[in-house]
Amino acid sequence: MADVQQPTSGMQVVLGALSLPKKWRLGIGPIIAVIVLLAIVMAAVFAPLYVPYDPSQMSSTNRLQPSSAEHLFGTDPYGRDLFSRVVTGGQVSLLIGIGSAIVSVLVGLAIGLVSGFFRIADAIIMRVMDSLMAIPAILLAIALVALSGPSITSVIIAITIPEVPRVVRLVRSVVLGAREEPYVEAAIALGSSMPRILWQHLMPNTLSPLIVQGTYICASAILTEAILSFLGAGVSTEIPTWGNIMAEGRTYFQVNPGLIFWPGLMLSLCILSINLLGDTARDILDPRLKKREA
Amino acid sequence: MLQRERKSIGLRTVQRGGIVAAVAAAAMSIPMAATAEETTITAVMHSSLRVLDPITTTAHITRNHGYMIYDVLIAQDENFEAQPQMADWEVSEDALVYTFTLRDGLLFHDGEPVTAEDVVASLERWGNRDAGGQLIFDVTDSLEASDDDTIVWTLSEPFEPLINTLAKQAAVPPFIMPARIAGTSPDSNIDEHIGSGPFVFVEDEYDPGQSVTYERFEDYEPRDEAASWMAGGKVVNVDRVIWTTMPDSQTAINALNSGEIDYLEQVQVDLLPILEANPDVTVELRDPLGYQTMGRMNFKHPPFDDKRIRQAALMALSQEDILATMMGDPEYYELCGAIFGCGTPYEDESGAESLLAGGDQEGARARLEEAGYDGTPIVLMQPTDVASLVNQPVVAAQALRNAGFEVDMQAMDWQTLVNRRASMDAPGEGGWNIFFTNWQIPEINDPLINVMLNGRGDEGWFGWPEDDDLEQLRADYIAASTEDEQLDVARKLQAYALDEVIYVPLGQYNMPQALRNTIEGMIPSPVPVFWNMEKRD
């Protein structure tokens, strides 16, 4: 049995990679992604410090202006400065993205651990999760936003609920897989209690896939926010988001394409970067892919 | 009736469309021979038709549908005058007995003749739902069919506006349907759609929310007069009319541009440039009067239970700001401080000076100060999914804030708003303080039709002002026996309503329609009608 392929774990690869940075052949993509994302985040966070206009200041004489020196991206149907709105809109869009990712991951992790651990709870939880997955996410989200009013919180909740079952399934499958690992059995033999094993041995296994999953949720949440706005169930337009700027502007697409183009560009760049980072994280953290390339 | 000069909005276009139409209508007294090929008009309407019962709902689209397949006893012409449609009428000397005589040749779509019984049943169901109708029935002694063609309506006391109420196209017009259908409870929807109007509803092709199809009613006998608004001869020159809905206004415009549809009921003014370059499409104003946009405050809860704070709010608002944001192009809006609308017999703008002058922020601040406004936030409801209503709250919220109000603007879909405005709870507990909506001018142009002027508190319209003076003024109007007296009462109402800020008229706007040049002869009217119209190749 000398030549059996040696199984490796994700962390091992990460640690190995850390000690051998040369092996990190990430390419230029992720680096650009990090730069773009950082730029967008900084632009959004510090928007109040540099935007030329109050993003909610209307002017009925300045409606739907094209790009100009005064209004870099032009103005929207209320005469508000589009540039100020787009960069400020990043705040809420990113908040929704990151918020949804964190909430989904935390809730999913908790439920998934319970599900992977308690066999009886598992049956019930998985049925409920199957049901939630079966309900079309957008319809559920529209209904939820209608239920609780179009606030940021309710949009986050609406995006989170359909994501949770996916996270739960992921966590549960990792937990069930890791349960069979000899080191977990060794821990049982060492007299460790089940909750302790769950938390100290099993839970850490879920972290790398959750980080990857979290980035994808973040990206898709930003996108879903836009679609909710498009369908008329997004955040109130008093608070700009990329989604509701586009939703407001979509009627004027042919008259003033900038209303879709600029927020769409920011949104797409942002999601693109997040997805690229997610892919990179997965490539690094997924031991199976790494093994093949080694 | 007073003949007042009409203040026209976008006069050039109206005249072009309107005069051509009128001439064409006069010339076409004989129905055209059916052409070899079926003519179909595909029209994109402002909203989708979901409710088919024109008595249970006041939705415009359902009323428009009603005028397609039903007919009315008496109809309003473009001079706001009542004209015979299905019936002629006579009034007794004491103004207590009205006798209606049905004209010959009236048939329902199922082939049955229209009888006086049907009319009575239809009027009774209508009277149960329509605010004006209720007032009439309050003073009704009897409503009977004396023979197959004659209806006799006996009142206990005179009700001067009876004929106008029957003729109106606002809220719920009294459509005539067979007695068996009119027997449906006024609280449930009818499930059979048979009228005696110029078009037949094609049940099989009805797709709620998407499309509805009408066919020409071959046995309809139009009157001989030229068509004018809802009155006159409804001559149908096309075989089929399909109403569809397009949720995306840009899609609709593109479809019109490429000839996939024939008619677009409303075009957002901002999008007109897309159509302008196209020589095959005409953009025009169909209805010279258009809409009134307005705000209503809640009289039940602070701070708007205080007249001075209502006044402060009124002073803070500027019609120009709101209308400009809504419409963009000044050709399509008009400042108007008249609660009964401009271009109507009762037009009067007294009391609306600040609204017309771009607001009076200082005055508003001072009035707020004087009233001792304590900073209670105002719950302002903003619908996000109705294009013609999203702007007013946003602009108003800013103006109110500038005047010193604390504004809590809450976005919601229109259905939530409609539900929430019915709540009499405190604003913090699911109630509200102020919201905005739009009316077609014929829906508000007199003291009986205008629901906002109801001062009966909880029984009245949302906002629930409990105001005996207001009620007295309305009673005066009913009791007024001459047109001059009526006009006088209307003027008093205008002054009173703006002083008490019963509601805030925010001006008048109009949405142009667009049609392919193959469509000719559409008559100018608040209700888009498809009779008189022709489609050539």
Next chain:
Amino acid sequence: MQFKSRNFDRAETILDICNLSVCLPDQPDIAPVLDGINLTIRAGETACLVGESGSGKSVTSLAVMGLLPKGSLTVSAGEIRLDDTDLLTLSPSDMRKVRARRIAMIFQEPMTALNPVMRVGEQIEEVLTTHEKALSSKVRRGRVLDIMAQVHLPEVERIYGSYPHQLSGGQRQRIMIAMALVLEPKLLIADEPTTALDVTTQGQILSLIAELQERHGTAVLFVTHDMGVVAEIADTVHVMQYGCIVEHAPVERLLRQPQEEYTRKLLSAVPSLVPRPTRPAMLDDNVLEVRNMEKVYAQGGFLVRKAGTLAATGVDLSIARGRTLGIVGESGSGKSTVARCILRLVDPTSGEIRVAGTEIARLSRRALRPHRKHFQIVFQDPFRSLNPRWTVSRSLTEGPVNFGITRRDALSRAGELMELVGLPRDALARYPHQFSGGQRQRIAIARAVAMRPDVLVADEAVSALDVSVQAQVIELLDDIQEKLGIAILFITHDLRVAAQICDDVVVMQRGVVVEYGPAGEVLSQPRHDYTRSLIEAAPGRLWDFANFREIRTA
């Protein structure tokens, strides 16, 4: 012991590898994977390539096939001549024509080497459709059935339409051989073809290869780590280490007079099949007693309740303090089930398990926990038995801390344990991936021993290790047993290992104990047929590798 001793001097040279070097592309600073290999095989010859893991023997075979993983390994120098053609100069499509027609290969794990979603007959037939396009489908099928019969597959028609998972390991390997030989190639490369098989099956496959080689005159390059197999089948032996061939010689010369130090070391590490001298029983103090234990794996159905699978039944055994009991058997014999039941990693269906005087078979998980320190386990796979995210010290202190020992005490004990298992104390701060397989297995042993158990279960604990490391770990276990007086339950499929470490042996077959007695008796005078067949199938059983001579039977 009869070795092959044919002379190939006059036979035609089939494969000639000259000065072959393979390295990682773009990484010149890393030592080449193969460094100047020279190797010649002649018609009818079996050349064995032996070495420990990482020595480069598999890379050599893949290089010959032209199947080095693209982008990660490239040939940097040398020639591979097959009948005077240098394979390295062939275009990919010409190389494809060489494969299966002139060189064929069989792999270690027949389960993964066969496409799981294709019928095995089709997979053999694909060789013909690829290389002999002219054949009619009827002829093709006939040839496939014929070669299947030649590899002694039963009911060839049925097996033709079977999927790999429906066949046994031996049958799958026969399919692989049939696939390799259907076009009668001149060279067969066999990369550890029997390593994943049970010992009795291994014997059959080895003789099958020999038989077919005889019939077709095929040259065979046989890659293996198992000296027993080498002794059975090799004509010539090439010993590899670190990508070089350190010694090559005809088999008998190599086994009798190894020239190189490395070869000697490798041979010395092969455990002998002769049981070690019986140790006197210290005390009749049984710390583990298993009585009539049974384990049935239920096959729960939602609607239909199927009969369960009987994994082990009527198991009786006991171990005294300081003694080692071996359980031997082939895969599926139930030996691991017994171990897992005793550890209560699975719950036995019935029977008694008494550890240090306490009956544990029926205790609830919670009630069991305080007793866990009495029995510990060491698993087979050294790479999965330690939590990769934990430092060694955390792994070593987990158990003691569970039992109320302070972290500080546990830590100092962990240091002692590291020394006990022959690792430096300062290695405590490191992570498992920084250790080799043998070192990890030492850590796993230290972790088990940290609990001061009465019983240590070693479940195939040395099976995944190279022989030289294996010998060290066995020595360590012995050492620890001596120092601490632990009873060891040693589960293995390898009779040689069992012979070297066990006092008593249990032989299991299909869940049943067929023979149980002192190791010396069971392994030298087996009473049961199954035990006898196991011993007879052990390759090279008559040779005493460590002493370079035949086994001297007493």
Next chain:
Amino acid sequence: MFGYIIRRILGVIPVMAIVALVVFLLLRLTPGDPAAILAGDSATAAQLERIRESLGLNDPLHLQFFNWIRQLLQGDLGTSLISNTDVSQMIGRRINPTINLAVMTIIISVLMAVPMGVIAAWRHRSWIDYGVMTFSVLGFSVPVFVIGYIFIQIFAIELRWVPVQGYAHPTQDLMGFFQRAILPSLTLATIYVALIARMTRASMLEVLGEDYIRTARAKGVRENVVLFRHALRNAAVPIMTIIGTGFALLISGVVVTESVFNIPGIGRLTVDAILARDYPVIQAMILLTAGIYVLVNLLIDISYSLIDPRIRY
């Protein structure tokens, strides 16, 4: 196998029951009143109350729920509160465009995505691979309505290749159907192609590292046979799975696409119903889409055994 199918079908019952309960509760807790929508702008509170009473909206919740379930079990989806038409009739009228659109999208997506994924995996780390990966990430990054608008602008308005909007029934006007369905299908397909191509690539990468691929190559089999005959079939299960779970994504996309292209499908029916609080329609639609989702995934699960003989139930 048969037992497995029965078991899986029985397993659908609790899932659908939970869906039904969740949907029902969600709707009834949502503020909004179909009566108010029915009555229109000038109705008064008293009128609303009478309408509510006649619609049964004032009954206790559990009563409404059990009534609904009882109706459902009798195959009656109820009547729209708003348009007073039979819900099953409404759905019947709208479901065809959606199904045709979905089927066309899936066909287009699979035909595009699978070869893309296979080639990307085969040429791992080449420019083709990076190209495919970039496209697939882009597919995830642009909102579907933006893609729709861009397509309309280019293909319908500028190039005038296809109509701007609308739908034609394939049975009546096949050419018209394809002309009108192609843009929405492509719009919907972008995200789906991205999803499937990624999964195909990942799954193929894994399979291409397997021993039996080495065996196939050792047999001298040509690369295209290795890829499509040996590897793809082994990689198919995760691809099928993603097609199934991606179906949920498709449903979301349909809702938006139908709005942009004005297709009279069930997506818009549902959104309109939600905005109008037309409970029977929303309930029926969510149950229906959930049911379709569950069914599609059930079929996919069962079809695994056709692809992979090791999977036996």
